[in-house]
Structure formats: structure tokens, C-alpha cells
Amino acid sequence: MTTLIANAQVRLIEKGILVSRPSTASGNTPLASGNLFTITGGRILLRAIVGEVTTVIQAIATTVSMTSTPLVGSAILLSAATTDINALEVGGRITLANPPAAATALVKSLAGYTDLPNVEAVVPPGSISVTFGAASTGALKYDLFYVPLDIGAQVVATA
Numbered sequence: 490m491t492t493l494i495a496n497a498q499v500r501l502i503e504k505g506i507l508v509s510r511p512s513t514a515s516g517n518t519p520l521a522s523g524n525l526f527t528i529t530g531g532r533i534l535l536r537a538i539v540g541e542v543t544t545v546i547q548a549i550a551t552t553v554s555m556t557s558t559p560l561v562g563s564a565i566l567l568s569a570a571t572t573d574i575n576a577l578e579v580g581g582r583i584t585l586a587n588p589p590a591a592a593t594a595l596v597k598s599l600a601g602y603t604d605l606p607n608v609e610a611v612v613p614p615g616s617i618s619v620t621f622g623a624a625s626t627g628a629l630k631y632d633l634f635y636v637p638l639d640i641g642a643q644v645v646a647t648a
Contacts, residue, residue: 505536505636510646512543512630520551522620524647525631528612531639535610537632538567538617539603540583544628548576552622553583553595559615566591567610570622573597577627611638616647 501507510525525538538555554570567585572595574583580600586593587606596606617633635644 504634505534506634506644508633508635508644508646510631510633512628520546520621520625520627520629522618524616524618525555526617526633526644527647528614528616528642528644530614531637531642532611532613533642533644534636534638535585535589535608535612536634536636537605537608538585538634539605539632540619540629541632542574542577542579542581542627543630544626545579546574546577546581546627547625549625550575550623551625551627554620554622555585555589555595556618556620557612557615558618559613562613567617568593568595570620574627583629614642 508526551574552570553572553574555567556564557567558564567589569592572583574597578600582598582603583595584603584605585608586596587608589608589610633644637643
């Protein structure tokens, strides 16, 4: 039996457009805070952000948070800086909670299973960044799912 709809098309219908940012740090390089994604051309409906560990996180207290910084207006935290990824294993993940908010921690899970909350947040043009509370070794790759709200809105991974 053939599949009439390709897997990528099913994902697009269900969660929106996928933008992936590959892992950039190595096991010998401290985790770096900075921009993950850039939004241009208009507003998006943010559906999910998933950070997946590709090199085990060093066994020290390492908090992490995410921020949306618009081109016009004030930056807002998408999560509290309270999630500790100390020694998080390869394949472990962090995701936004629903709703994403300054008072809400990122959701941390181990490699076996990750519950992906149904986030629906309007995000304006600007950037989405990550901030680590300590310099530790390890690496994460990131995936963002979104639906354009304005004609021309798009998201690109920041190098």
C-alpha cells in the first residue's frame, strides 16, 4: 500500500513549518547563550521549540531560559531561568511550556520520551534566544515549529 501524503506534509499540516538549527558546540566548548532563530516579514504563530542534547551536559548546575526580542517593543521571557539541565543525557530535551511565560520553566525530559505541549503564541519579527546561567560543556540542537500569520513571515535559524 502506498502513502498518498509524505511524512513531511503530515508534519506541516499538524504542527506547521519546521526550522532546524544544528548543534554548534562540542563537548570541549562551553554552552553559548545567543540567538537561535530570526523572524522576519511579519508575525508568526509559534507552535513549539525543542532543544535536544547532542553532547552530554556537564554535571554542574546549568539553568536555561528562552527570550523573544522584537524589532519594536520590549523583550519578553518565554520561560523562567529555573530549568536546570545539569548532566542532561544525549537525547534529553527541553521544550517550552504551555503557555510560554516569564514565570514558567522550560519542560525538561530524558531521551526516552518528550511531551510536546500545544503552544500557540504570537511572536513578532525579531529574534528568539537562549540564555544559560553557567558556562558548562555540552551541546544542543534546536527545532522550531511555526505557522506564518502575516504574508511574508518566515523564520530562519541563526548561525
